[in-house]
Amino acid sequence: MGRNLQSGERLRPVDLARGHGLSAQAVRNYEEDGILPAAGRTAHGYRVYTPLHARALAAFLALVPGHGHRTAAAIMRAVNEGADDEAFRLIDASHAQLLEDRRTLEAVEAALRDLAPVAVSEPGGVFIGVLARRLGVRPATLRKWERAGLVRPGRDPVTGYRVYDEAAVRDARLVGQLRRGGYLLERIAPLISQVRAAGGVEPLGGVLREWRGRLAVRGRALLAGAAELEGYVRARERAAGAQG
Template sequence: MTNSQVASLTTAQVGRMLGYSTQQVRDLERLGVIPSAARGANGYRHYQEKHLVALRAYRALAAAIGPVPARQLMPVLIGGTVEGAAAQIDDLHAALAGERSRVREALRGLDVAVQDSTEVFGDEDAMTIGELAQALDVRTSALRHWEREGILHPLRTGSSGSRSYGSRAITEARVIAALRAGGYGIPPIARILDQLRGQALTADAQRILTDRLVELTRRSVALLAAAGALHDLLDAAAAGGLRPQGATG
């Protein structure tokens, strides 16, 4: 669509073209998701092609990363430099790739936990806090934090009360480490562990991480689908087409 075809659009027209209500269009303008519209002498807004470009980019971004992050990012893409905007988009792809890698690593960690849980475990196989931290590649402070949060339960031995991690504690620590690597916080991990105790060790945790991997793949595909709209946005920014415009008569 050429600029001449959309030289001046009302709020309602823009909403119909992009699937938003008039109030949503006004709200997105107020939040800086789209450039400010010029106002006529009667106070009515006049939208142009650049507003459609920005709204298409926002809609595509929202499908990929969610409406709230998209609303936060759009003013940066519109108001910053083209180089900065391109870097932000690159960061989105990198963040999704990094999270996908962490979830895959978490699933591998759960597989190790399953294998270890079937092995015969003697008292001599118990680990100290330092040994367990090294085995999981985490800090001892992380193990202490998990204990304070009530999701890890080492035994206390000797007069000094040194921590000792037996079979169950080691396996649960592996599950915790795997889920933390997958991006999960303490409350959902606590719920998972409560469900797993006395049941199949990591079935629920594996399902949750697998579902997370599916969702990350969907978001990556959605971000790729947004490439055209984001390219148009960067083109408009490079041409200065997203700069605020003064009121017209």
């Protein structure tokens, strides 16, 4: 906030907003949304905030990077309504999602390590039955992956049969690796899109490093948000004790 706030100090919306690069209207909106506790009013109807509101605003803004705006707002509303169990559930869900994302990244990295480059020796590619035998799946499974957009075979110009070139074989092998790891098709689709955008598996090293870096940033953000929220919860408890 850039100020040494004292207990009982009266603050205007602009006082809360200034230290965070927000507008006074944004602060008023946060109060109306329940992110901040209800403000007092002067005899002329002007809002009066306190250091407790400043702690609430700081907590909310610290929660956003790790939880996202919607969940951070829900956490603050739950705390302000005294529904601590709901707030903790929402926090736990964000941590669980981060853990699941880490496991997905690890599965992807493992699948790519096991995916040694294999050239298609047959001119023009391989037919569905040949590829199905190589992967240990049924042709129907390959057709299902195709309908999900995960594998894109071409067509033989004479027979109209599906033909899988090197890129299609690569995608099918990667899908097979991840399916054996227990991942659903909808979870695999974003990775296949990244492989295609990168032009193959090899350039994905940088993508995976960036992915791991983003997870680390989220983890630190969750810690920072928890610290600010704990400070706000303690301030609320002190304020309630003083009023009691």
